[in-house]
Amino acid sequence: MxxxxxxxxxxxxxxxxRYDIGAVLAVKGIAEGVENSNFLLHTERGFYILTLYEKRVREEDLPFFIGLMRHLAQRGITCPQPVLNREGEALGRLAGRPAAIVTFLDGMWVKRPTAGHCAGVGEALARLHLAGADFAMRRENALSLPAWRPLFMQADGRADTVSPGLAARTLSALDDLERAWPAGLPGGVIHADLFPDNVFFISGRLSGLIDFYFACTDAFAYDLAICLNAWCFEADGSFNLTKGQAMLTAYERVRRLDDAEVAALPILCRGAALRFMLTRLVDWLNVPPGALVKPKDPLEYDRKLSFHRRVASAAEYGLAR
Ligand SMILES: Nc1ncnc2c1ncn2[C@@H]1O[C@H](COP(=O)(O)OP(=O)(O)OP(=O)(O)O)[C@@H](O)[C@H]1O
Ligand SMILES: N[C@@H](CCO)C(=O)O
Structure with missing residues (x-):
């Protein structure tokens, strides 16, 4: 945030x-994250998170996110719960933006994930996929393949100012992905942004998931590809096979991947790397003046994409078959 x-x-x-949470005792802007404006709200009743939804969140999608958090909690997934105001509404407007108050979740996110953390995420992701099965609402993934070329166009010819050759590498990856992106994989509700800063742990055990504002209806294995990208690389850019193995094994203990998903994993990992490279690139080139935000490095995902382009099969991510 x-x-x-x-x-x-x-x-x-x-x-x-307008809420039954007592008066405000203190409020603090949260500098972490890049998407929405977030505040830690301390009231007479305790701690809450106040979110003002910004650029990438469409107002008409908010009922999906709010409904999903309630649905998942009812099925045993620990995640923030929208607080209803006295009129029974979860969504309001504040400072000209759509806004909501959600419950505060205990736990800390881990800056240096171990294979144990990766296993925790793999298991939680599979549980989330199963828990979403009977969620009635649908939301197309607004940041899937059809969005990537327009996103690249938003970089407005400035990609090479970030790294020489970035534009050509990106266009070549885009061409490949547009030719071979898989269709018809098993799917349903996916989180679509389950990065380390969106997963809380207490004493090494996963305690909750946050930030459902990219959640959508898409291929389950794409969500796993996002997590392999976000959790299983080291700071030096190398892929950690032990972490990949831990994540995939834990995922499959809850939900086994079918043959088509296994075969698609390398291209899904390429797509996931490109998606985060592109949003980071656009944000890097367009930091709003005066915003309290630290843009994330697009080149981290350019390097991950190069790694995935050399991967021939899911075995290279640690999948034993
Ligand atoms: N429900 C919550 N309980 C406790 N802390 C929270 C909660 N929601 C958000 N936070 C805190 O705010 C930080 C940023 O939140 P979040 O990841 O949702 O923001 P974002 O702008 O959507 O970020 P991202 O860049 O991951 O998309 C979290 O890392 C966490 O420290
Ligand atoms: N998790 C994303 C930010 C939110 O889209 C990233 O690290 O680029």
């Missing part, structure tokens, strides 16, 4: 007064 929108004290007090 980050802070793009400032909220005046009086406006906040009036917003919070």
């Amino acid at each position: 980050a802070v793009y929108t400032e909220v005046a004290d009086e406006e906040l007090a009036a917003f919070v007064a």
Whole structure:
């Protein structure tokens, strides 16, 4: 999270007064994250997270995210719960933005994940995929293949200022992906952004998942590809096979991948790397003046993409078959 929108004290007090959570004692902008504006809200009843939804979140999608968090919690997935105001609504408006208050989740995210953490994420991801099976709403993935070329166009010819050759590498990867992107894989609700900063642990055990604002209906194995990218590389850019193995084995203990998913894993990993490279590139080139945000490095994902382009089969990620 980050802070793009400032909220005046009086406006906040009036917003919070519509809820049954007591008066505001303190509020603090959260610098972490890049997508929405987030505040740690301390009220007479305890701690909450206040989110103002920004650029990439479409207002019409908010009922999907809010409904999903409630659905998953009912099926045993620990995630933030939207707090309803006295009119029974989870969504309101604050400082000109759509806004919600959600419950505060205990736990810390890990900066240096071990194979044990990767196993925890693999298991939680598979449980999330199963728990979403009877969620009635659908939301197309707005950041899947059809969105990638337009995103690249938004970089507006400036990709090579970030790294020489980045534009050509990206276009070549895009061409390949557009030719071979798989269709018809098993799918349903996916998290689509289950990075380390969205997974909390307490004493080494996974305690909860946050940030469902990219969740959508898409291939389960694509979600796994996102997690392999986000959790299983080392700081020096190498893929850690032990971590990949731990994540995939734990996932498969809950939900076994079928042959088509196994075969598609390398291309799904390429697509996932490209998706995060592109959003990071656009953000890197367009930091709003005055925003409390630290843009994330697009080149980390350019390097991951190069690795995946050399991968021939899922065995190279640690999948034993
Ligand atoms: N429900 C919650 N309980 C406790 N802390 C939270 C909660 N939601 C968010 N946070 C804190 O705020 C930080 C940023 O939140 P989040 O990842 O949702 O933001 P974002 O802008 O959507 O980020 P991202 O860049 O991951 O998309 C988290 O790392 C965590 O420290
Ligand atoms: N998790 C994303 C940010 C949210 O889209 C990234 O690391 O690029």
